[in-house]
Amino acid sequence: MKSPDFAYVRADTLDAAFRLKAQHGADARWLAGGQSLLAALAFRLSEPTALIDISRIDVLQGIAVNGSMVRIGAGTTHTTIGESDIIRRHVPLLADAVPHIAHTAIRNRGTIGGSLAFADPAAELPACCVALEATFVAASAKGERRISARDFFHGVYATALENDELLTAIEIPAAVAGDHHALIEITRRSGDYAMAGIAVALRRSDDKIDRVRLVFFALGDKPVVAHVAAGVLLGTDLVEDQIERAAKAVSADLDPPGDLNGGPEMKRHLAQVVLKRALLQILNNLMRMPA
Amino acid sequence: MTTNSITLTVNGDQVRRDVPARQHLIDFLRLDLGLMGSHVACEHGVCGACTVRLDGAIVRGCLVLAASLHGSTVETIEGVSDSGEIRDLQDAFIARNAAQCGYCTPGMLMTAADLLKSNATPTRAEIREHISGNYCRCTGYQAIVDAVETTAHKRRSSGPKP
């Protein structure tokens, strides 16, 4: 399981990265943490001409609050995100997601940008970003553009990024009062890719759900937004009956493919289970909160 | 074959080599430096046998390119053995028979040592969780959990009084 031969080049600035990309062509790939890419190359699933190492580009690092927005550099590792006070306070869904990503040694190296750009449909972070209505900043020699998370994921390992583009940052609206979230996934073993998972972000005011995003992972070829189930919840309060109704409705949102863990029917069933568990977790947290 | 020149610190020694671009860290350690303690077992980041420390944090050596490590610091089982840093943990593994064939052991020790650095009082569940990315086919894990737990306990009772 040795990778095919390729060139390794390192870019220390974005400009250098774009220059190297132009030099090495369409079959050159960005190397961030490498935790998915290098494993895939070990299976010789692709044969890039070159890997352009972007892990030491300063502007890709770091977490900061800009007004109502939290900016996460695409090169920030899962470990850094998991340990960040800013993330815990302002984007708690991400903080909850991090421990579910593989294992410590992987999290120390893997980056949020790498995970999003790799676009594994069973990964947690793409679903979280869709649920959080994140915006992705993509850059190339031509300049910068912003892509909503909702529009970013096109399919299995496929995204809106152009071949010469690089994901540089993720911008996520900071949580405000009334925001609630949950992340639930079903795995056979700790750290495994999910059999089924959901990221939920909802906003509640005056005992009513104003907005809600239910985003499934491992249940489609990309993060799946459950519009029908969300519609059941909108404008109502979060009570057990309503949760039950949302769970029943969710089948209309899904057309899951089977995998080695089980067929589509099992996936549909688990989708209901994770939806209910996620919403019940929010409900339980609400009930524990001081009035 | 494309190569890159790197200078890095491995177990305290500064080394300079030309490495094939595609070579992962473990092949570099084994083939170029003769450090055979880090083992190749799955080469796709799942089994943990190749766990080493890179700039102070544990990583899967098979998912790191050697070419990317210019200026980095790498510590392997040989390094932490020679320095005596994990002598107590190793002794606990021996006393508890927490290694059988020994193939997972270096990676397991690096991972367990990493836990003990950040958590002086891990529960058994926390120990199990932290080593849950390191596959051992021989022991059934319990002896390893025991050895890590014993080491944590001993470190607490022999550490400086508050």
Add this chain to the structure above:
Amino acid sequence: MNENIDPRALDRPNSYIGKSVPRPNLPKLVEGRGQFVDDVVLPRMVHVAFVRSPHAHAKINAINGAEALKIPGVLRIVTGRELAAICDPWVAVLVHLAGMKSAPQYPLPLERATWHGEAVAAVVAESRALAEDGIAKVDVDYDPLPAVADMETALAPTTPLIHAELGDNLCFQRTNESGDVTAAFKAAHKIVEATFHTGRHTGVTLEPRSILADYNKGSGKLVVHHSTQAPHMMQGVFAKHLRMPEGDVRVICVDVGGSYGIKVHVYPDEVATVAIAKLMGRPVKFIADRLESFGSDIHARDHRINGKMAVDAEGRITAIDIDDLTGIGPYSVYPRTSAVEGNQVINLVGGPYDFANYRAKTTVVLQNKTPTCQYRAVGHPIATTVTEGLVDLAAEALGMDPIAFRLKNLMRDDSYPRTSPAGMKFEGLSHIKSLGRLMDMIDYPLLRSEQDAMRAQGIYRGIGFAAFIELTNPSPFMYGIGGARISAQDGCTVRIDPDGSVVAATGVTEQGQGTEGIIRQIVAEAVGVPIHTVRVVTGDTQTTPYGGGTWACRGAGIGGEAALQAGIATRAAALRVASAMLQASAGTLDIVNGNIVDRATGAVRMPLAELTRIVYFRGDTLPPDLPRELMQTRHFITKEFPFAFTNGIQASWLEVDVETGLVKLLKHWVVEDCGRIINPQLVDEQVRGGVVQGIGGALYEHCAYSPEGQLLVGSMADYLVPMAAEMPDIEVGHIETPTRESLLGAKGAGEAGTAGAPAAIMNAINDALRPLKAQVLAQPFSPERILQALGKVPT
């Protein structure tokens, strides 16, 4: 048993047998300073990697390596025809398994690929990476052929033949019958019936299969560094098939990174590696990677078993009737054969129980999947799952508690020696004592009341039991009588060196079980020296006595006894010299802690090192006729019983999440009787490791195939092995019923955990699900299967 030996010799002042002494191998292993095959680097060494068939069955029209050879560093492309000229094929059958048949197998196939993952050509290069680059450029022209994928239809007249010359796809069939099964079922009070599937598993040794062959054209000698359990057997195989004298072949294995039966077989790609080394006259290394391991390491346990049990109104088992079917791949595996697992199943079903009427048929068929063969606990987990599954069903049908039912039906501890309905001879077992010990450990009433209380809250917990027997210390009845050159005998040479330290060389081998540790304990005690002065040598055909190696739980029982006898003989030899030196009769002297002592008082007469100094350097001062043979070799083989059976019982306590189908293991208990325990800690850890391997098969592991015979698992993200977070703590208890066949009294312990765990897990899941009227009988007991059983997901 040697009547001249005082059994009290086992309880001497410097006694190590029975104590938890740390293993001598560990200090190097915890520092990463072991020596596994891939750690060995030789001058002019090259690497081989294999082009593997993407088809389950295909005709090979042509292999074109021209493009590959253009890559600098790619040295040679080798095909089956080339190797056939220097290496003879093998046919893996055993003559005592009547009617068994298989086809000749070559290191690389000549005409057809017969499973997905079979090596069809070899690429030799300066590095593994370059060899893989070469593989990508080798062009194999295949004509896909219809594949035999489903074992259920392998014998159907419309199914194509895998080997036309065999006439059908049947490898072996046998019915084991005693009593009058038909009458017993006719007279039964209740009959229970079920179909079990035990899944297809593989060993996933963390160190992959590894071999480094070095042929010296000048000397004609072949040295093979091999990750194997049986170096002497492999020496014979390489010699025979490469047409060399055995003495010209040396097999060395220093450290082996896990084996579990996976590394006791002859693999075509490994023989090819050795043949290529001979062809090229330079060292050739093959280290299987994980991807190719899944398709080329042996698989095991792919059985479908229909089982029936009859019970009378008093709750006694009266008959068991089993129909076992297993698919083994396109070839029986050399030299143990792939019929043994099915044969074991029909020899072991019903093993712990006292009943009279038994019928069990196994049908072993060929198919186009990875070959299966012996893997840890060979057949035992299958037999135990069927037996214990039926036992629980029978108890339920009778409205009896599963423990009460077992107590009524288990063989009495005072009923031995006896022969089981399946024809197995038992020297002495302890089922009733073991069950009693288990009851002491688990607090059964408390678990049942907890179960009830939790059910009221919608939480489904279950407790499951599995009594088992385990076959250990095999005699030649296992393989030798079938014509396989597999030694049931083993030997040990013990030598006292000039400084008074001791070296023991043994034919049994170490893969982590602690073989070297227990041999050291036994020899230290037998000779009478401090344990740190004993060094054990294993894993080298040139320096150890001929033996079978380590498999079928024979290391302690066979190798241990040989070591004990060699140690005792060496002590006697030393005392003979001491007697002359000290002018005392040998019977009044002894060796304790490295000193010659007065047997009665314990007073030190002379350090052993002084005796050796005189023997080796001042032999002139000793009486001229005095023998001074401070090196003694003894061999041991069991004679009275074909196998030394062990027994035990396991219990699993778990919780089923009925919404997700996930099983959470809460606790696991094992009581095991492996005869005399040489090192309690090592036995416990063998049991624990075995249990977790059994749990793997029960809950996670599955070599899944498509209906067309494509292996669907290619990574460790697909083939799920048990990891630390989900495994329970395992409590181990013991009963000791030593075998009287040896002075040591030890039987094997390495497979007991694996033998019983899947059945205990299955019964616990079904116990948890009983109020919901759901049941799972097909491994792995995956979330999907549990949800299907619960009716939450359509089947």
